[in-house]
């Protein structure tokens with residue numbers, strides 16, 4: 001078949017698919033397009049998973065989905081951060097098991113980095129943001145050093161998988177090449193792209209960003225499960241003997257992806273998907289609540305969580321629902337392979353966003369307020385699919401300070417503060433004096449490379465290499 005005939009056949013098929021859904025307007029400028037642009041537009045149209053979208057357009061695009069009344073909502077069982085006497089032996093055994101699994105090369109790192117980072121507004125993939133308060137480390141550089149440090153500690157090459165999306169894959173790849181993969185073996189860092197979904201206006205119509213391009217967006221971090229299979233990442237993990245995937249988001253510089261206790265507890269309990277949680281800062285804090293619904297572990301978003309339940313207290317005055325999701329998970333490779341089959345789908349979530357697009361005359365339209373619906377799936381919606389799950393409480397100040405917003409909460413400023421505070425706590429616990437300002441905050445801007453130390457014990461072993469810290473100093477310890 002000639003290329004022209006092939007394009008014509010594809011066009012006719014696309015037209016038919018679109019016509020049954022009232023979407024042929026996206027072919028409006030077909031006659032003006034050159035061959036390459038026609039091919040691009042057909043690629044965009046053919047990538048739409050209509051079998052998944054058709055059922056949810058009436059419920060999630062033309063309307064906001066109804067919040068289902070959650071029956072049988074109960075708090076999830078959570079292992080405490082402090083084992084006390086009762087759990088001391090179990091935790092010690094778990095830590096030992098976790099270390100064995102890490103040394104045995106059974107754990108891979110997995111960063112989801114396909115998001116658009118619109119709230120932060122950084123120019124480039126979010127992982128290229130300089131995140132440390134001193135030392136100039138970007139998120140990707142910091143994680144690369146963590147992978148390198150863990151590989152040295154556990155004497156095995158730990159592979160690192162990074163999910164990108166169409167919008168940032170090229171820039172992410174170029175960034176790693178330019179930085180020579182931060183001294184990791186390029187074969188041990190695997191980048192792959194997630195799926196994309198079209199954006200719709202509030203009338204359910206597809207939008208065009210150019211005459212030959214649909215407005216599309218990454219399909220949410222839940223898309224990572226399918227993308228791991230489709231890209232061959234899980235097959236690659238199998239070939240390396242990986243059993244557990246340590247999942248974390250690109251925006252959290254405090255994350256500890258190689259936590260022997262968490263890995264060991266996960267394995268000990270035969271959990272298929274585990275999650276770290278932190279106590280909520282307030283009853284109505286905007287975090288997902290780890291719960292049990294009809295016997296299944298799940299995360300209920302704050303927006304769906306019944307307010308009366310959020311205020312409920314136990315007899316001792318503590319919050320009844322107090323487990324905030326930190327988006328730090330362990331997933332078994334077996335589990336991902338088991339659930340991602342032909343009929344695999346996670347529930348869609350609706351997000352109203354501002355999407356620049358072309359009007360009927362082909363003129364670009366910028367909007368001040370949300371004008372479109374993007375559909376996404378969330379990785380934590382895989383929790384109810386697991387036969388066994390485990391939740392471990394951690395101290396938020398030790399493990400979680402994401403950079404999501406340009407200012408205020410969860411910004412670079414708040415994350416710098418939290419990184420400095422954690423470093424100061426670790427140094428003090430290792431017996432090193434950190435000067436304090438009158439308000440009690442560390443008076444030295446200090447941070448530690450993971451290649452120097454990943455915890456207090458490692459700092460203790462290197463105390464003589466740490467300079468005296470003076471107020472006003474900026475010190476990067478590496």
Ligand code: UTP
Nearest residue numbers: 112113114115116117118119218220221249250
């Ligand atoms: P966020 O929910 O913070 O979204 O993602 P975002 O796209 O990064 O930022 P905003 O909402 O546009 O400001 C949490 C994590 O999930 C990843 C992000 O890269 C981040 O690590 N993510 C999100 C994906 O990998 N793919 C997606 O489709 C969405």
